[in-house]
Amino acid sequence: MNTMSSSGKRGFSVRRLVLGAMGAGLLALTAPAARAQAPAAAPAPAPAPAAGGGSNMIETIRNRGTLICGVSTGLAGFSAPDSQGRWSGFDVDYCRAVAIAIFGTDQNRVRFVATTPQARFTALQSGELDMLARNTTWTLSRDTSLGLDFPATSFYDGQGFMVKRSLGVTSARQLDGATICVQPGTTTEQNLSDWARSNRVTIRPVVIERQEDNVAAYIAGRCDAYTTDASGLAGVRSTQQNPNDHIILPEIISKEPLGPLVRHGDQRFADLVRWVHFGLLAAEEFGITAANVEQAATADQRPEVGRMLGRGGDLGQMLGVDNRWLVNVVKILGNYGEVFSRNLTPLGLQRGPNALWTTPGGLQYAPPFR
Amino acid sequence: MSDTAIDPRYAAKPPKRPLRLSWSDERFRGIVWQVLVLAVVATIFWWLWSNTVHNLEVRRIASGWGFLSREAGLPIAESLIPYDPTNTYLRALAVGLTNTLKVAIIGIILATLLGTLLGVLRLSPNWLVSKLVGGYVEVVRDLPLLLQLLFWYAMLQGLPGPRQAINPATGVFLSNRGLKLPWFEWLPAHSWALLVCVIGIVATLIWRRAALARQMADGQPRKVWPVALLLCVGAPLVVWATQGAPFTPDIPFLRGFNFQGGLTVSPEFFALLTGLTLYTAGFICEIVRAGIQAVHQGQWEAAGALGLPRGQVMRLVVLPQALRVIIPPMTSQFLNLTKNSSLAVAIGYQDIVSIANTTLNQTGQAIEGIAAIMVVYLSISLSISLFMNWYNARIALVER
Numbered sequence: 074m075n076t077m078s079s080s081g082k083r084g085f086s087v088r089r090l091v092l093g094a095m096g097a098g099l100l101a102l103t104a105p106a107a108r109a110q111a112p113a114a115a116p117a118p119a120p121a122p123a124a125g126g127g128s129n130m131i132e133t134i135r136n137r138g139t140l141i142c143g144v145s146t147g148l149a150g151f152s153a154p155d156s157q158g159r160w161s162g163f164d165v166d167y168c169r170a171v172a173i174a175i176f177g178t179d180q181n182r183v184r185f186v187a188t189t190p191q192a193r194f195t196a197l198q199s200g201e202l203d204m205l206a207r208n209t210t211w212t213l214s215r216d217t218s219l220g221l222d223f224p225a226t227s228f229y230d231g232q233g234f235m236v237k238r239s240l241g242v243t244s245a246r247q248l249d250g251a252t253i254c255v256q257p258g259t260t261t262e263q264n265l266s267d268w269a270r271s272n273r274v275t276i277r278p279v280v281i282e283r284q285e286d287n288v289a290a291y292i293a294g295r296c297d298a299y300t301t302d303a304s305g306l307a308g309v310r311s312t313q314q315n316p317n318d319h320i321i322l323p324e325i326i327s328k329e330p331l332g333p334l335v336r337h338g339d340q341r342f343a344d345l346v347r348w349v350h351f352g353l354l355a356a357e358e359f360g361i362t363a364a365n366v367e368q369a370a371t372a373d374q375r376p377e378v379g380r381m382l383g384r385g386g387d388l389g390q391m392l393g394v395d396n397r398w399l400v401n402v403v404k405i406l407g408n409y410g411e412v413f414s415r416n417l418t419p420l421g422l423q424r425g426p427n428a429l430w431t432t433p434g435g436l437q438y439a440p441p442f443r
Numbered sequence: 444m445s446d447t448a449i450d451p452r453y454a455a456k457p458p459k460r461p462l463r464l465s466w467s468d469e470r471f472r473g474i475v476w477q478v479l480v481l482a483v484v485a486t487i488f489w490w491l492w493s494n495t496v497h498n499l500e501v502r503r504i505a506s507g508w509g510f511l512s513r514e515a516g517l518p519i520a521e522s523l524i525p526y527d528p529t530n531t532y533l534r535a536l537a538v539g540l541t542n543t544l545k546v547a548i549i550g551i552i553l554a555t556l557l558g559t560l561l562g563v564l565r566l567s568p569n570w571l572v573s574k575l576v577g578g579y580v581e582v583v584r585d586l587p588l589l590l591q592l593l594f595w596y597a598m599l600q601g602l603p604g605p606r607q608a609i610n611p612a613t614g615v616f617l618s619n620r621g622l623k624l625p626w627f628e629w630l631p632a633h634s635w636a637l638l639v640c641v642i643g644i645v646a647t648l649i650w651r652r653a654a655l656a657r658q659m660a661d662g663q664p665r666k667v668w669p670v671a672l673l674l675c676v677g678a679p680l681v682v683w684a685t686q687g688a689p690f691t692p693d694i695p696f697l698r699g700f701n702f703q704g705g706l707t708v709s710p711e712f713f714a715l716l717t718g719l720t721l722y723t724a725g726f727i728c729e730i731v732r733a734g735i736q737a738v739h740q741g742q743w744e745a746a747g748a749l750g751l752p753r754g755q756v757m758r759l760v761v762l763p764q765a766l767r768v769i770i771p772p773m774t775s776q777f778l779n780l781t782k783n784s785s786l787a788v789a790i791g792y793q794d795i796v797s798i799a800n801t802t803l804n805q806t807g808q809a810i811e812g813i814a815a816i817m818v819v820y821l822s823i824s825l826s827i828s829l830f831m832n833w834y835n836a837r838i839a840l841v842e843r
């Protein structure tokens with residue numbers, strides 16, 4: 074009897090376990106992709122090149138009517154719900170952009186699913202999510218043995234440390250012996266132990282699963298420092314009562330190329346996600362904004378702009394979506410620069426390496442639209 | 444079926460009829476049904492298994508146990524066995540297992556002691572005591588455990604920082620970094636002494652049994668404590684002394700960010716242990732109360748008539764009988780406590796679930812990770828059940 078009542082109240086941990094177990098279960102139960110595809114392939118209208126034996130995700134999403142996108146449980150600037158439960162942020166805009174590309178003009182055809190760092194990959198692997206856009210670092214093992222694909226790097230980042238100003242620490246090298254709060258299931262925790270080892274400092278980790286409990290422990294003084302991606306630090310800092318009480322130390326100890334990711338196996342869907350990112354970049358490069366995209370779509374005389382915006386050629390169709398997909402995306406969300414300045418500039422983040430390649434130091438570069 | 448069982452010797456060996464391969468033969472039908480059910484179950488399992496393997500392959504998800512020998516790279520805050528991030532996943536999981544066992548074993552002992560005490564107090568003739576305990580039980584049982592854990596953890600975080608630590612005695616510091624206690628350098632001599640002490644406890648128990656048996660024969664009570672003192676304290680001390688009586692105190696002191704040296708009870712462990720103990724003690728209290736109340740009032744009166752004081756009546760007459768009612772539900776409380784310890788990750792205590800989940804996240808091998816968690820909990824639960832069943836059978840024999 075009490076087993077039942079106590080398990081009812083344990084929603085949180087049970088959910089974690091269940092997520093894992095469900096992942097395992099879904100892998101066992103979902104009809105094997107190749108076998109299920111055989112009958113579905115025949116009536117498919119477009120002669121879709123069967124990609125890697127995978128199913129046709131774009132078609133599945135279109136039929137379902139919504140894109141299911143995994144985001145964080147709440148990280149200011151990247152993905153956070155407001156008091157009405159409406160999600161916003163840089164990663165959220167990537168979910169919306171893919172949905173707009175698929176569905177046309179409606180940006181609300183996305184169901185956002187909050188995921189913890191630990192649970193995110195299982196949720197994607199098991200097919201519970203279509204894609205994940207949650208400040209996730211592209212690494213070799215995630216790309217290969219986890220069965221995932223990283224179509225693009227939407228934000229170049231690196232890991233840093235945040236301390237209270239009152240601690241009097243100005244450099245990460247002074248953190249020897251410090252207690253550091255870190256979230257499990259991240260590259261962050263692995264980098265932290267690598268960094269400690271190679272710099273011969275001892276650190277004491279405090280590893281708390283949920284972001285808000287983790288930050289609370291740092292604020293309460295359980296930890297001397299809090300570590301995560303520098304962008305995440307900026308996000309966490311911005312939501313503190315007194316952001317100025319906290320300083321982000323200058324050292325960046327890792328490379329964290331963050332971006333959206335999908336399951337391995339459906340290259341067509343991966344292509345779409347990749348070109349949504351490139352579309353946002355190209356729009357910025359050609360000076361196309363939310364304000365002028367409609368006009369550019371009809372009047373801009375540059376040939377590449379014409380192709381991008383669906384006036385000449387049928388690049389959209391090659392991606393499996395409408396030819397005006399990029400017009401729709403940019404009209405609602407703006408170009409990469411606009412998405413960035415709406416979500417990340419308020420946190421105090423600079424473009425830095427996320428500037429376009431045309432700016433010195435900028436790494437964001439889109440291949441030609443042709 | 445028609446024959447009325449008379450002598451068990453005959454009932455044990457029913458006359459053998461040849462099996463007829465006909466639907467009208469009951470035994471044949473039985474066998475066919477069982478084979479069918481077995482086939483269905485086996486097919487379902489086979490289907491699940493082949494589906495899983497196929498899906499893993501299509502999605503290019505790694506499988507197998509090879510990852511166990513790879514470097515884990517994950518930081519672990521506290522560990523009973525030596526560990527650093529260059530060790531393997533296998534070792535990291537072993538650390539998780541020992542952390543789970545640590546909190547479960549200490550929790551079970553403390554919850555049993557506290558719960559039994561509360562259960563006895565709950566029946567106290569003192570109105571205030573009884574009602575206070577009643578109130579405690581209600582509060583503790585009605586609030587979600589996770590909330591209680593977060594509450595205790597938040598309380599501990601409310602303690603002052605290391606520089607303002609509460610310092611009630613030399614070498615004892617209480618701060619938001621946990622409780623620091625003076626300790627000493629642990630050497631092989633101490634391990635030997637500990638081993639002898641454990642042997643001493645076992646020997647004392649055996650001696651006590653023999654003493655009781657002889658008391659039954661000659662009515663002469665024998666003191667146990669001198670023997671206990673000799674075997675459990677004296678002998679280990681001698682062993683330690685013969686090894687040169689090494690003792691290097693390890694007193695915690697503040698340096699840099701934190702205390703160095705000494706013994707640490709981390710806030711994470713302490714909050715989890717406190718939460719689990721207080722929560723489970725509430726349930727155990729009720730079990731003990733019900734068990735005591737199940738003993739017939741006449742037993743109290745009869746024992747009282749023999750002139751036994753109330754405490755002895757409880758200890759010698761009532762509790763031994765109540766135990767038979769108490770043990771079975773107690774087993775499920777022990778199992779609950781163990782399983783509830785998986786809430787640990789919410790407050791940053793790295794138990795087996797926490798570490799297996801991180802492993803699963805880094806290797807992407809959900810199936811193996813979940814299997815590891817299942818094996819651990821199954822083995823712990825089965826061990827507890829087996830032990831409790833054995834104990835239950837043992838005390839059940841007392842019945843006349």
Ligand SMILES: N[C@@H](CCC(=O)N[C@@H](CS)C(=O)NCC(=O)O)C(=O)O
Pocket residue numbers: 144145146147148188189190207208209210211256258259260261283284301302305306329331
């Ligand atoms: N980029 C790293 C870290 C990503 C990560 O999960 N960071 C944390 C700390 S900023 C986070 O986003 N937490 C939000 C959440 O738990 O929902 C990774 O991919 O492993």
